[in-house]
Amino acid sequence: MAIASTRLMWLKGLYVVVFCLSALLLVGTAQAAIEVQSFNDPQLTERYQNLSQQLRCPMCQNESIAASNSPISADIRERVANMLRDGASDETIKQTMVQRFGDYVLYKPRLEARTWLLWGLPIGLVALGGVIVAAFVVCRRRYTEEILSGNERQRLEELMSHHASADTPSRDDS
Missing domain, CATH: 1.20.5 (Single alpha-helices involved in coiled-coils or other helix-helix interfaces)
Structure with a gap:
């Protein structure tokens, strides 16, 4: 009886340790997606955040580039930030991304014949x-x-x- 009780307590402890390690891995993964782009103008920061939510990761399934951990999303975020700093309009940035990655990159496709x-x-x-x-x-x-x-x-x-x-x-x- 005492051995079974000890074994049960040991298994419960093992489950707690596995749960804590899993939680730490998930937190590390979530924080890896957070990328800091600094802008001097708060309007540029807002435009960057809006564009990051409007553009879809070409590699991921239905994830915005803001939420994606893929290297291609990091590259797109960097390109968007650089284009914003260079003074490009939101429409120009979207058009550039569509030319590079196709219509799939837009969450809201344009109304065209296609x-x-x-x-x-x-x-x-x-x-x-x-x-x-x-x-x-x-x-x-x-x-x-x-x-x-x-x-x-x-x-x-x-x-x-x-x-x-x-x-x-x-x-x-x-």
């Missing part, structure tokens, strides 16, 4: 869904609005009267 499907598909799917729902409602109304023929009405009344007489107990049964 991207009409990307922009139009959600609207088209919503419209198609509306048409399907409308067709379903119209068909459903047609089925509920049909009037019974004379024969069907007579058969229904016979069935209902037969059912009603079967439900009422006779005086002999009570």
Whole structure:
């Protein structure tokens, strides 16, 4: 009993140590992504942060260059900072990055002939869904609005009267 208790305490301690080491590794990784770019102008700092959030890492899956640890993101961040210091506009910086890495680098792609499907598909799917729902409602109304023929009405009344007489107990049964 004492050996099992000691072994259990040792395993719990081992789990705590493994957890703490994992947490330290994650903190180190998170801090590696923090890159300090210094600007004399607070407006440049704000523009740099906005651009870093608007540009996507070409190597990572759906991560901005601000959040990515990849070397290519570090290079892009450095290029963006240098272009801002040289006085380039945000649109010029985006255009330069699109020329270098393609439209994928932008989180919000531009509306062009090549991207009409990307922009139009959600609207088209919503419209198609509306048409399907409308067709379903119209068909459903047609089925509920049909009037019974004379024969069907007579058969229904016979069935209902037969059912009603079967439900009422006779005086002999009570």
